[in-house]
Amino acid sequence: MLRVTNLKKRFGGLTALQGVDLHVPRRAILGIIGMNGSGKTTLLNCINGLYVPDEGRIELDGQPIGGLPTHEIARRGVGRTFQVPRVFAHLSLLDNLDVAQQQTPRSAEERQSQSEYWLHKVELYRLRHNHAEELSGGQQKLLELARIMVARPKVILLDEPFAGVNPSLAQLLISIIREVPTEHDCSVVLVSHDLTSIYQLSHHIIVMNEGAILCEGDADVVRNDERVVEAYLGA
């Protein structure tokens, strides 16, 4: 599905990514953890085209997507959310989701139906006519998730989806993310500082440190890796 090979990104003298490799199979959840500044968000920005990588290859279903414009990568099936949600603040929730379906060949009725389905799913349907700016931060994260899912992506990149979200909304997010691969045939790349959620959800976990992969494996492998305990947990 999504394959990243030897990805490098520099900002002046700072090397943000120094040869990252990863593979996200179809219908899998890849968790990425790491300290602040370890390169997690830069990695997502390179995958979805907000940054142009200096070196390396990014492929989706075997097709290179590295260096393409962001909108082209999105059209090919890569969705993205941000740590600070970037909803369309003065549009209604329904319009937020309608705009996200502009590139689909759906009729107005189909778009409406998809929007309503996802607003039900994220439990915001009753607020569908409200402006997005009226939502809490956690609700905006749910709306942002719904906004990328209405386009039926192949892979979604979620950047800190649980940060600043109250526990009940976080549980809702977790349950939706968990069913995304199976119910919507979509892979997930999940960046989070919330280790519990990462361990619960991820099929495979990558630990990043200073722009490189420190270790990877399933939750048990990562939990017991001495380098991770030392570098990430500080113990």
Next chain:
Amino acid sequence: MSGLLIQGLINGLILGAIYGLIGVGLNVVFGVLRVVNFAHGEFLVLGAYFAYFLMEQAGVNPVAALPLAFLVFFAAGYALYYVLIPRLSRSDDPELSSLLLMFGVSIMLGALMLLVFDADARTLPFSIEPVFLKFGPVLIPSVRLLALAIALATIGALAWFLYRTQVGKALRAIIMNRDAVRIVGINAERLSAVAFGLGIGLAGVTGVLVALVFPSFSPFMGNDYTLIGFIVIVLGGLGHPVGALVGALLFGVTEQVSVVFFNPSIATILGFALMVGMIFARPTGLFGQRVLR
């Protein structure tokens, strides 16, 4: 006195609606692109010449020239976007660069019009019967009422486009967050070109209306109309077509009613005092929105 006051109010509403159209065109370009289009007034004057020559050379009625003006100016604006605007993103300060760039374009267009059309003021030889409509003590030129109806219909159509169509919603969305538009698969460059084309297209339409309503037009009048557009944006608020209309009506009525009571210079001062007061009291304008980028 009450007749004069009503006359001033109605003139204010008519001019306000046309000013609103100027503001809406500028608003779309500034909101979406953050480009200060100093040449908006020159495009507007070009629209007036467009109607003039269509009528003089081909006998086309100015009302029939309106959709044609929109299409021609939209196409020109769409193409011009790719010539002018993408290069600005390479600048350290794209907004300031856009201001200087469009100021240069404004001067070039003004000089070009002077070269091609000469400095003489032109008048559109168009009238409709009856020339005046009388409402009690108030006498209104029919053509001005027609222009009012067209201006309001154009703003209504634009509001429908922005609020009811997918492209319109995307245009509003890009004002709020450019990156978020790109990550949902929308080509922000093409959408920006549509916004620029729309702004110039509206300038062309407004130019035809200006030629209908005002006694004359000349290559030197572009800056005045651009200035009015910016006043309207300050009053109404960025990114809100209804705001532009309300701001423009406020400005038009203030200006025209003041003329009834005071010296025209004082009327101008009052119009601009309204703008300065709005900046102090409510910098985002009446309907302004905080922009997230």
